[in-house]
Amino acid sequence: MSFDATDIIPIEYQSLFRIISPIEKSGILKILREKYSSLKDKYEAFFQALKDYLINYQSEDISSLSFIMFGQISLDLLKNEKITQMLELYPNSSELKFYNIQLQVDKGIFEGVNEVIKASRLKPTERNMIFNRLVAADKLARIILDLQSFLLEIMFYSMKQDYEKAMSIFTEAEDIWHRILNWIKDKEITFVTELVIRAILQKCQILLSAKGLDVAIKYYETDEIQSVLKKAKSFVTKANILHVAAMLYYSAGQPKKGLKYLEKAIKNLKKVHGRNSWKSTFYHNLAYMYTLLDKNKSIEAYEKCIELLEGTDDLQTLASVLSNLIGLHTQANRKGEARKRLKQLVEILDQSDELVTSFRAYAVASNAMSLDDYQLAKKYLKILEEKVEQAPTLMNKAIKASAYFAYYLDVEINSEKAYKYGEEALFYITKQKDYLNALGIVFNLVTTDLQFYKITEKDRYLNNAKRRLKELLTLVGALNQPKWKADKNIVQASFEILSQNYDQAKSFISIIPKTTDKKVNAKKKMLKQLLEFSKRKESKPDEETTPEPFPDQPLLNELATNKDATKIMVMHILEQTLEELVQLPQQVDPIKADIKLILLINDAGLTIYTKVFDIQKMNQQLISNFISAIDSFGKQLFGTTEPYFSITRGNNIILYRNINDNLNLALIVSQENFDAIMKLNTLALDIASYLKETPTDLNHELTSTDHFHTWLETKVDEMLK
Numbered sequence: 001m002s003f004d005a006t007d008i009i010p011i012e013y014q015s016l017f018r019i020i021s022p023i024e025k026s027g028i029l030k031i032l033r034e035k036y037s038s039l040k041d042k043y044e045a046f047f048q049a050l051k052d053y054l055i056n057y058q059s060e061d062i063s064s065l066s067f068i069m070f071g072q073i074s075l076d077l078l079k080n081e082k083i084t085q086m087l088e089l090y091p092n093s094s095e096l097k098f099y100n101i102q103l104q105v106d107k108g109i110f111e112g113v114n115e116v117i118k119a120s121r122l123k124p125t126e127r128n129m130i131f132n133r134l135v136a137a138d139k140l141a142r143i144i145l146d147l148q149s150f151l152l153e154i155m156f157y158s159m160k161q162d163y164e165k166a167m168s169i170f171t172e173a174e175d176i177w178h179r180i181l182n183w184i185k186d187k188e189i190t191f192v193t194e195l196v197i198r199a200i201l202q203k204c205q206i207l208l209s210a211k212g213l214d215v216a217i218k219y220y221e222t223d224e225i226q227s228v229l230k231k232a233k234s235f236v237t238k239a240n241i242l243h244v245a246a247m248l249y250y251s252a253g254q255p256k257k258g259l260k261y262l263e264k265a266i267k268n269l270k271k272v273h274g275r276n277s278w279k280s281t282f283y284h285n286l287a288y289m290y291t292l293l294d295k296n297k298s299i300e301a302y303e304k305c306i307e308l309l310e311g312t313d314d315l316q317t318l319a320s321v322l323s324n325l326i327g328l329h330t331q332a333n334r335k336g337e338a339r340k341r342l343k344q345l346v347e348i349l350d351q352s353d354e355l356v357t358s359f360r361a362y363a364v365a366s367n368a369m370s371l372d373d374y375q376l377a378k379k380y381l382k383i384l385e386e387k388v389e390q391a392p393t394l395m396n397k398a399i400k401a402s403a404y405f406a407y408y409l410d411v412e413i414n415s416e417k418a419y420k421y422g423e424e425a426l427f428y429i430t431k432q433k434d435y436l437n438a439l440g441i442v443f444n445l446v447t448t449d450l451q452f453y454k455i456t457e458k459d460r461y462l463n464n465a466k467r468r469l470k471e472l473l474t475l476v477g478a479l480n481q482p483k484w485k486a487d488k489n490i491v492q493a494s495f496e497i498l499s500q501n502y503d504q505a506k507s508f509i510s511i512i513p514k515t516t517d518k519k520v521n522a523k524k525k526m527l528k529q530l531l532e533f534s535k536r537k538e539s540k541p542d543e544e545t546t547p548e549p550f551p552d553q554p555l556l557n558e559l560a561t562n563k564d565a566t567k568i569m570v571m572h573i574l575e576q577t578l579e580e581l582v583q584l585p586q587q588v589d590p591i592k593a594d595i596k597l598i599l600l601i602n603d604a605g606l607t608i609y610t611k612v613f614d615i616q617k618m619n620q621q622l623i624s625n626f627i628s629a630i631d632s633f634g635k636q637l638f639g640t641t642e643p644y645f646s647i648t649r650g651n652n653i654i655l656y657r658n659i660n661d662n663l664n665l666a667l668i669v670s671q672e673n674f675d676a677i678m679k680l681n682t683l684a685l686d687i688a689s690y691l692k693e694t695p696t697d698l699n700h701e702l703t704s705t706d707h708f709h710t711w712l713e714t715k716v717d718e719m720l721k
Contacts, residue, residue, distance in 0.1 A: 008032060010043050012234045013069050015189040019137045020065050028053045028066075041273045047073045054086060064095055064141030071099030072191075076236075076275055078312055094119055098145060102152060103313065105159070110354055113156050120149035131179055135187050143183075147176060147195055154202060159316070161357065161391035163210030170203055181228070193228075194237045200225055201244045209395060213251050213433050220248055236275070239268035243282055250289055251434060262286055277314035280305040284321050291328070293583060299328050319348050319355055323363030330370045342367055346376070358387040358396040362403045369410045381407065398428035402441070415452055422448065427685055430678045435475065435588035442472045442674070443582045447575065454571065459499075466495050472582070474673030477589040482513050486520045487581040493527055494574035498567065502535050523573055530573075533566045593676035596652065597668040598716060600687075602698045603661065609702050609709065611716055646672050657684045660691065662698055679719050686715055 009017050017025065032049035039045040050070045054062065067090070074083045080103050087096045101116040122130070122142060130139045150173035157166040177196040184192055207216035219225065232238050242265035250258025262285060269279050287301030302325040309318045322345040329338035346364060349356050361384035368377035384403055388396045401424035408418040426441045449465035452458075473488060489512045496505035509531065512524050600609035647654040655667045657680050665684045669676045690696075690711060702709040 008037070008042055008045065010046055010073075010234070012191050012194060012236070013046065013073070016065050016069055016140075016191050019135070019140060019189075020063050021137070023060075024053075024063060024066060027057060027060075031056075043073060043077060043273045047077055047079065051082060051086070055089065058089060062090075063137050064145075065137050067093050067095035068141055068144055071095055075099060075102065077273070078276060080313060095141070095145060098148065098152075105152065105155065109352060110156060110159075113152070117149045117153050117156075120145045120152075122146040127176070127179075131183050135184055135189070140189070140192070143180060144192060144195065147173070147180065147192075147199070150176065151195075151199055151202060154206070158202075158206055158209075159354065159357075161209075161387075161393065161396070163206055163391075163393065166206050167210060170199075170206070173199055174203075190233045193231050194234060197229060197232055197237055197241065200228060201240055204244050204248065208248065208251065209393065212394075213248070217248050217252060220245070235268045235271040236278075239265045239272065239282070242268070243285070246289075247285060250285075250436075255289055255293065255436065259286075259289055262289065276308040277312045277317055280308040280314075280317055280321065283308065284317065284324070287321075288324065291324075295328055295332065299325065299332070302328065315348050315351070315355060319345060319360055322348070323360050326363065326367045327370075330367055335371060338367065339371055342371065342373075356383060356387065358384060358391065358399050361387055362399045365403050366406050369406055374411055377407070377411065394428045394432050398425050398432075398437075401425035401428060405444070409448060409451075415448075418448060419445070423681065426678070427681060431682065435590060436585075439472065439475055439582055439585065439588055442468060442475060443578070446472060446578065450571070450575065453498075462495070462498055466499070469495065469578075470672060471674040471677055474591045474671070474675070475588060476585045477591050479585060481584060482515055483517065483520070484581070484584050486512050486515060486517070486524075487577050487584070490520070490523050490527065490577045491574060491581060493531075494570050494577070497527070497531055497534055497570050498574075500534070502531060505531050523577065526569070526573065530566055530570050534570075590675045591671070591673045593667075593673060593679050594670040595667055595676065595679070595720070596670065597666075598683075599666040599668075600702075600712075601664045601666060603663070604699070606699075606701070608698060608700065609712055648672075655680050657681065659684045659688050663687070663691070683715060683719055687712075 017028075028049050031052045032045060035052070036045040036048045039048070047070075050066065050073065054066065054070060070086065071083055074080065083096060083099050083103060087093065087100055090096055097116055098120050101112055104111070105113065127143075127146065130143055133139060150169060154166045154169050154173065157163070157169065177199055180192060181196060204216050204220050207219055229241050232241055242261045246258045246261035246265060248258075249261060262282065266282055266286065269282060272279070283301045283304045287298045287305065290298035290301060302321055305321040306318070306325075309321065312318075322341050326338050326341045326345065329335075329341060342364065345360070349360060349364070361380045365377045365380035365384055368374070368380065381403060384400055388400045401421045405418055405421040405425055408414045408421065422441065422445050426438060426445070429438045429441060446465050446468045449461045449468060453461035453465065469491065476484075479485075489508045493505045493508035493512075496502070496508060505527075509524060509527050512520070515521065596613055598609075598611040598613075599607050601607055645656050647656070651670060653669050653672050655669060655672065655676060657665045659665055665680065665687065667676065667680050690708070694708070696708045702712070704710070
């Protein structure tokens with residue numbers, strides 16, 4: 001009988017199959033060719049042949065590699081119950097025990113994980129002995145199980161969001177996989193190489209959560225890592241590589257590039273049988289990428305995920321899918337569907353505390369608020385607090401702040417606390433350089449200001465919204481799409497009409513680009529009319545009646561003669577266009593801050609720290625006295641303290657931020673853009689945190705020997721990089 005099984009054995013398993021004993025090969029191939037050769041799917045045929053062989057030859061000396069192949073392909077094909085059944089026939093198989101515990105982890109059950117990991121892990125001396133010998137079936141099986149034990153342990157700590165522990169395990173795992181690749185370099189074994197690639201991709205994902213985007217991409221793009229990734233043979237692994245690349249580049253503010261990689265990955269899925277749970281993660285992330293770009297496509301992708309997950313035990317993925325889908329249904333005003341999915345999610349989370357991550361607690365709390373279930377919202381806000389305390393990563397802190405931002409808008413309406421948490425969420429997101437999500441938060445802050453303006457009609461909310469719009473536009477940077485330019489000018493014109501700056505509004509309307517877009521042209525025409533109506537009402541506020549300028553057009557007559565109706569219509573155009581505006585950017589590239597001077601000023605008006613970047617000489621003490629005088633004047637005149645303000649003087653803009661009762665921060669910049677404001681806010685919050693932990697004398701000018709001065713120099717360098 002020929003042992004050349006290239007045509008009928010899946011590519012990942014061919015090299016393992018060649019290494020097992022001739023007797024085992026003969027037995028498996030005989031079953032495969034006699035009983036399952038008619039099956040078109042070679043994965044299914046190989047699985048059935050392995051299963052029959054293990055059942056029919058229980059008394060034979062079956063190699064560990066056969067158990068490994070059976071366990072892995074059972075997972076591939078979602079034949080989960082077959083692993084448990086086979087374990088009853090072979091209760092002493094460490095390989096089957098390992099794959100059985102893998103099933104439990106997928107369900108969020110971690111009982112017995114440590115025992116199985118310990119049993120699968122080699123001692124350093126055992127590992128060294130194996131690496132000093134030629135590749136053989138029994139030794140290879142032990143090395144495979146050894147490396148898989150590291151992957152399982154890393155997954156275990158990642159699910160618990162203990163990234164520090166996960167990264168420490170990676171250090172040892174990396175040393176092992178380097179040695180493995182060297183051990184098999186003269187005898188390529190695809191299964192092992194692709195196991196190493198799994199480890200690399202796992203590290204990329206954890207680096208993204210634990211260390212940040214820059215570190216993750218730097219690791220992924222190194223020559224050594226790329227050379228290993230190019231060794232991928234199976235469609236499964238190729239799809240995984242594209243998938244991780246897609247998520248990295250999307251997170252880096254390059255959604256177009258991210259989508260390109262993910263679409264390539266999904267094409268590979270068509271060539272892979274089964275693995276529904278695994279495939280669902282691709283659609284899950286596709287849905288996530290479409291969230292800002294096309295909500296309907298996003299919902300379709302999430303529904304595809306649920307379709308793939310039906311009948312599986314993968315509660316981890318199902319919980320993540322539902323967490324995102326509920327919010328989209330709520331935004332689309334599909335409240336009934338949202339409530340149904342929320343109930344499904346809570347039922348899943350109630351099964352296991354391990355399934356309740358920070359994000360899922362946030363998803364339940366925020367969606368419960370939107371659906372007016374405040375009791376459920378408060379319950380999960382408390383759970384979220386506990387989860388973030390256990391794993392205080394930047395992302396988790398951002399999630400918590402976002403949840404409380406929503407709480408103080410929807411449940412306990414408090415504009416001061418809402419802004420505090422909104423700014424906090426923006427701070428943590430920006431620290432990770434996740435500018436697409438930062439764009440979403442700035443948009444939410446703008447719309448929040450607009451909502452408070454509608455409720456109170458106070459100009460300070462309108463002015464705040466205009467300032468935040470400037471942040472939003474400079475966060476995106478220069479965008480040359482005609483639709484972007486049109487929407488930007490429509491939004492700015494709308495703001496100026498509401499602010500009664502009619503000449504400025506007219507100027508913005510006049511530079512709306514010519515287009516064939518009917519919606520843009522309709523808005524432009526409507527804004528021109530609304531501008532005229534507003535000017536007319538402003539110039540003749542006391543007239544009881546005005547002639548009907550639009551015979552037989554009651555709506556336009558109402559707008560022309562009713563100031564409130566005009567304002568409502570302008571607000572409608574503004575809100576609608578603003579939402580369209582944030583969906584357009586394909587890449588977020590903030591305009592960089594041009595910082596000329598940094599000042600720390602104490603409550604007595606003394607400059608205690610100065611950093612000059614401009615060659616132009618500046619008297620920092622005069623500047624600090626000027627800023628302090630304006631702050632003091634504002635307190636006396638209006639009786640309030642402004643945590644932030646800006647002053648324009650010629651080509652310079654002074655950005656001011658209050659840090660605490662004793663200290664203020666000022667930046668002199670050439671433009672009040674998103675990057676400048678976030679650098680101001682980030683440095684202010686870092687300083688506030690430092691002073692809480694480190695008692696510091698702020699009553700004198702800092703010298704280079706002061707610890708606070710040294711710390712500041714380091715922080716400023718980090719900020720500028």
